[in-house]
Amino acid sequence: MLFFVDTANLDQIREASELGILDGVTTNPSLMAKEGISGEKNILKHYRDICDIVGQGRDVSAEVISTDFKGIVEEGKRLADLHENIVVKVPMIREGVKAIAYFTDAGIRTNCTLVFSAGQALLAAKAGATYLSPFIGRIDDIGWDGMALIKEIAEIYNNFGFETAILAASIRSPLHIIEAAKAGADVVTCPLPAILGLLNHPLTDIGLEKFLADHRKANG
Ligand code: E4P
Numbered sequence: 001m002l003f004f005v006d007t008a009n010l011d012q013i014r015e016a017s018e019l020g021i022l023d024g025v026t027t028n029p030s031l032m033a034k035e036g037i038s039g040e041k042n043i044l045k046h047y048r049d050i051c052d053i054v055g056q057g058r059d060v061s062a063e064v065i066s067t068d069f070k071g072i073v074e075e076g077k078r079l080a081d082l083h084e085n086i087v088v089k090v091p092m093i094r095e096g097v098k099a100i101a102y103f104t105d106a107g108i109r110t111n112c113t114l115v116f117s118a119g120q121a122l123l124a125a126k127a128g129a130t131y132l133s134p135f136i137g138r139i140d141d142i143g144w145d146g147m148a149l150i151k152e153i154a155e156i157y158n159n160f161g162f163e164t165a166i167l168a169a170s171i172r173s174p175l176h177i178i179e180a181a182k183a184g185a186d187v188v189t190c191p192l193p194a195i196l197g198l199l200n201h202p203l204t205d206i207g208l209e210k211f212l213a214d215h216r217k218a219n220g
Pocket of ligand 1: 006026027028113133135137138169170171189
């Protein structure tokens with residue numbers, strides 16, 4: 001299972017990378033805006049900086065703003081040309097599906113975003129998306145079951161051998177990560193605190209304290 005960090009904050013990406021378990025990064029326009037990154041030149045530079053921090057072979061999702069086929073294709077090509085790590089993130093809309101099919105034929109990797117149903121997941125896989133991003137947290141937020149969608153998509157993809165990787169997105173907590181792993185997600189993209197939350201267990205702390213105390217007693 002791959003671990004991506006879901007942020008455009010360079011310090012957090014560095015921190016996640018230094019942990020030694022990071023496989024990639026996802027961003028979106030809201031996360032870029034949160035870091036105060038605006039203007040095409042700055043946005044492209046920021047994506048390049050992220051790619052340099054994570055290093056070779058780690059995918060970085062960069063989202064298009066265009067919503068028409070021609071615009072998505074032009075923007076996606078510019079993003080893909082930036083760095084070999086870039087995966088073009090495309091919204092699950094009619095023009096987006098068309099663009100994903102185009103990118104698949106052109107050998108450009110894609111992440112189909114804003115996915116909330118199994119039908120959308122089927123279309124993205126048919127178009128050859130590299131990654132599919134179902135938004136778990138946002139589904140839970142409206143009182144539905146986000147994890148049930150991951151299970152449903154995993155079943156469908158297994159039935160037909162689709163190669164699109166299920167990237168559980170909109171993760172809110174360490175428990176979401178565990179549940180997504182059990183439900184069959186190939187990748188989780190998480191805020192850094194959710195990843196760090198996986199470290200915590202009171203018995204680990206109690207056990208370590210005792211080991212160190214015993215060592216101190218025996219060694220003076
Ligand atoms: C990542 O690909 C998504 O854009 C992100 O996980 C959305 O998360 P949010 O629902 O917390 O905004």
